[in-house]
Amino acid sequence: MILRDRSMLAEFVHAAEKCHGEVYYEDSLGDKLNLKSALSQFLLTIILYKADDVEYWISFEEEDRALLLPYLKEKSDP
Amino acid sequence: MELENRLALFREMVLCCHTLYFWTYDLELNLLDSNCPDVEMVQNIFHMGDGRETLLAYAREHSKPIIMSNMFGLMWIAIPQHTENAWGRIYILGPFFTADLSEQVLEAALARFKLSEPLYQQAEHFLQSLPVLSQSRYFEYAIMLYYCITGERISVSDLHYQESEKAEQHARPAAKRTADIHGTYAMEQTMVRMVREGNLNIQKHMNRIAVTGTLGKLSKDPDRQMKNAMLVCIILFSRAAIEGGLSPEIALTLTDHYFQGVEDCKTMQDLQTLSKTMQNDFVMRVHRIRNSAVSKPIQEVCDYIDLHLEENPSLNVISKHTKYSESYLSRKFREEMGVPVGTFIMQRRLERATDLLRNNKLTVKEIGERLKFCSSSNFSKHFKDVYGVVPSEWREQHAEKGK
Known part of the structure; x- marks a missing residue:
């Protein structure tokens, strides 16, 4: 899944901090960031705004789905 | 507006x-x-x-x-x-x-x-x-x-x-704090090395680092934090200057002088100005020592004169302080500096007078007294002999230029 709208990034990050399990950003270049780390959140912001052509996905534990879903969408969704 | x-x-x-x-x-x-x-x-x-x-x-x-x-x-x-x-x-x-x-x-x-x-x-x-x-x-x-x-x-x-x-x-996770300290330490080492070498480019380096750096929390009060950081900086500069060749006595006297100056600062701007003066002072002294053909005894004399200008030191006092005889100093000084000690002291007093004239807080009379001229007219006469105008005119001219 990917971020629904990057303008909601701060809210998404706050939600990720509340998750029980880890929340990761991963991309096709092999990068993997644990989004509970402040520095990773900062990096994610730069990536989403400055390197927006990179193919990425967000992975998380199933139990945190409800918490994160408002901010995420399937890659195929418009 | x-x-x-x-x-x-x-x-x-x-x-x-x-x-x-x-x-x-x-x-x-x-x-x-x-x-x-x-x-x-x-x-x-x-x-x-x-x-x-x-x-x-x-x-x-x-x-x-x-x-x-x-x-x-x-x-x-x-x-x-x-x-x-x-x-x-x-x-x-x-x-x-x-x-x-x-x-x-x-x-x-x-x-x-x-x-x-x-x-x-x-x-x-x-x-x-x-x-x-x-x-x-x-x-x-x-x-x-x-x-x-x-x-x-x-x-x-x-x-x-x-x-x-x-x-x-x-903001201050343990790992990051360690990295900050390392970064600041590296900057500090560069600074110390530059003072030791008498490197005149030190201002460029100092502009890159804050007065406070990551010296740690030295006070809860921001004013005191800046003052304490400046005191630390003075100690680092004086010790590096000693390693660079400045006599410990001169370095420690300067340290006392700048410590007093820090306490007298009323504003952040005062502190900034003093900081810059202190940095240049130490570095210039080391630079002179390392790049001068002047012998060590005469360098000591020059330093002593600089530090005691406002006392108008006599050759006798300098001689006692430096432990060289008056006749030796008199001859050696003239040989190396090209002028008698008395003339050099007068030149330096008048140079100091121009520094003080730029600072409008003191009157011409006060400056004359501070530099131990026997009277205002005596101060004006010596000043005019060198600068072509009396001190008040000089101040006016330089105030105009400064506007």
Whole structure:
């Protein structure tokens, strides 16, 4: 899944901090960031705004789905 | 001038020196205006952590500037403006790094992530685009912006600081603190080496590091923090100067002199000026020693004269102090310096007089007395012999040039 709208990034990050399990950003270049780390959140912001052509996905534990879903969408969704 | 015009001017003036952006919010933190090209991205960074909640809570009760720091050391200056109607504002200047949490430190932290090259370059590029301000510089901006908004003059002690447990935890994680200390230590070592070498480029280096650096929290009071940091700096400079060849006695006398000066400083600007004078003084002395053909005894004499100009030292006193005989000093000094000791002392007193004349706080009479001239007319006569005009005319001429 990917971020629904990057303008909601701060809210998404706050939600990720509340998750029980880890929340990761991963991309096709092999990068993997644990989004509970402040520095990773900062990096994610730069990536989403400055390197927006990179193919990425967000992975998380199933139990945190409800918490994160408002901010995420399937890659195929418009 | 209208508030909007004042702010526009301030914004442009800041941009002359730093790519520091200006943000206008309403009191609910809805963005109204910004000159930042990456508005959404930087807003997202600002809203991460508890910066938003902290600022909203602060703005409800305060109107003085608050210095905000987020989880990774990025900083902002925020000033709430309350008006009688509902159109209050929060003005923000930032983001920037402070010199003790420089972008190099964050870059080092990024390097540990082992990011792919394209992402690393993007992150590095963004970090390098952010300005790095010394503590004194952003204090000044906060004070000036507040004046722009309210017309009221405040001092550093009126500034507030974000006190968030969460931000504190994140802003200074153990690993990062270690990296900061290493970064500051490296900077400090460069500084010490430059003093030891009498390197006249030291100001360029000092401009890159704040007066306070990451010396640690030396006081809860910002004024005292700056003064304590300056005292530490004086000690480092004096010890490095001794290693560079300056006699310990001269170095320690200078240390006492500048310690007193620090305590006498009333404003941040005074402290800045004294800091620069102190740095140049130590470095120039070491430079002279290392690059001069003058022998050590004569160098000691010159240093002694410089330090005791206001006592108008006699050859007899200098001789006792340096433990060389009067006749030896007299002959040796003339050989090496090309002028008798008395003439040299007079030249140096008159040079000091020009320094004091630039400072309008003292009258000509007071300067004459301070430099132990026997009378004002005697001071004026000697001054005119060298500079062609009497001291008051010289001051007027140089005040004109300074305008």
